[in-house]
Amino acid sequence: MSDQQQSTALQLAVQLMKRESPTPDDGDCQLFIARKLAPLGFVQTSVDVNGITNSIYTREGEKEGVLAFAGHTDVVPTGPVENWDYPPFDATVKDGVLHGRGAQDMKGGIACWMAALMQLCSTFELLPTIQILITSDEEGDSVDGTVRIVEYLQANDKLPDAVIVGEPSSAQQVGDTIRRGRRGVVQVAMNFHGKQGHSAYPDDADNAIHKAVAPLAAIAAIDWGQAKDGFPATSCQITNLNAGTGASNVIPGSAEAFLDIRYNPSNSFAEIKALIEQTCDGVDISFDFRHEANAFSTPDGKFLDTVCAAIESTTGIITNRDTGGGTSDGRFLAAAGVPVAELGLTNSTIHQVNEQVATHELDTLTAIYTKIITTFEA
Ligand SMILES: [Zn+2]
Structure with a gap:
């Protein structure tokens, strides 16, 4: 790798970080990206929605296939600026470390x-078509960000063949971990209906706790299946159970329970909902089901193999194909059927005071990305 290439990634990172962009602001980062990419043949399409800045940068390729990169220009708030060793938007480079938010x-x-x-x-390398999908709404609500970009791509029949999400996936060293999927989240509020009364006169009451215990025990005992494809088995936890007035002689008229379900892609929201309802069949109960996040999983195959081979040939690292962590914008692309691999820098200081990265990591990641782009096949 040349010194010139090393300095390019660092210089670009510095210039982006100096453009202050607390979520959902873009701070003109996307304009900066457009100006840097235009001489390479990239055309910018704006997909701004409700004050959120979204861009698709496209360069038509000389060979088959469409490879996308997805990311965000917004950053989380700094917290108290006086707690930072270097001002968070100065992008200070010192002793081989780049300091600052983002x-x-x-x-x-x-x-x-x-x-x-x-x-x-x-170098006039023959490249596939490249799309760069950038939003300023990832760290916030994520309501008008990547999901809108994906809608635009679908409506215009321009979905890519695969996408690298540039989130910081790595643990100790760049490339040691990629994320190929995430578990989904379902939350359920349950309300068991009875009739309040005096505990000495049970015939004129209907105890909601008594109604709740058998269905809840049955829910806790549901067999959701095995761990699969690198995902742990689906887990359903009863996280809240509230009933009773506090008085010792009052039969409670209602009982509330709350379920938090982390599901692996071999289960689905519809299946989970049906199974919970079935388990409570015949009980006077109301439900509020919320599908908080879709599960997704990119199967083992050519794309993940290309990504891992690029990492190995560049760094010697055998990559862990992980499914952990919170949720990410990868879910919107995966829901549209696009294979997703999240691969980025290490994540040791993300969202913290004194966020920073070693500059050699930028060089390593640039080299890995270069290899992925040149070896990608649709
Ligand atoms: Zn991020």
Whole structure:
């Protein structure tokens, strides 16, 4: 890797970080990206919605296939600025470390992808079509961000063949971990209906706790199946159970329970809902089911193999294909049927005071991205 390439990723990261963009602000980062990419043949399409800045940058390729990169320009708030060693938007580089908000999450990752493309275009390498999908609404509500970009791509029949999400996936070293899926989340509020009364006169009451115990025990005992494809088995936890007036002689008229379900992609929301309802069949109860996040999983195959081979040939690392962590914008692309691999910098200081990244990590990630782009096949 040349010194020039190293400095390109670092310079781009610094320039992005200096554009202050607390979520959902973009701070003109996307304009900066457009100007840097235009000479390489990228055309910017804006998909702004409700004040959220979204861009699709497209460069038509010389060979088959469409490879996308997805990321975000918004950053989480800094917290008390006086607690930072270096001002969070100065992008200070000192002793081989880049300091500031967004260094890892994820302006650093965007800079690496751009640096890889600049280098590749300057050598006239034959490339697939490249899409860069950038939103300023990832750290906030994520309501008008990547999901809107995906809607636009679907409506225009332009979904990519695969996507690298540039979130900081790595644990100790760049490339040691990619995320190929995430568990889904279902939450259920349950209300068991009875009739309040005096405990000495049970015939004129209907005890809601008595109604709740058998169905809840049955729910806790449901067999959701096995761990599969790197995902742990689906877990259903009763996280809240509230009933009773506090008085010792009052039969409660209602009981509330709350379920938190983390499901693996071999289960579905519809299946989970049906099973819970079935278990409570015949009981006077009302439900409020919420599908908080879709599960997704990119199966083992050519795309993940390409990504892992690129990491191994660049760094020697055998990558862990992980499914942990919270949720990510990868779910919106996965829901549209696009294979997703999340691969980025290490995540040791994300969202913290003194967010920072070692500059050699930027060089390593740039080299990995370069390899992925050149070896990608649709
Ligand atoms: Zn992020």
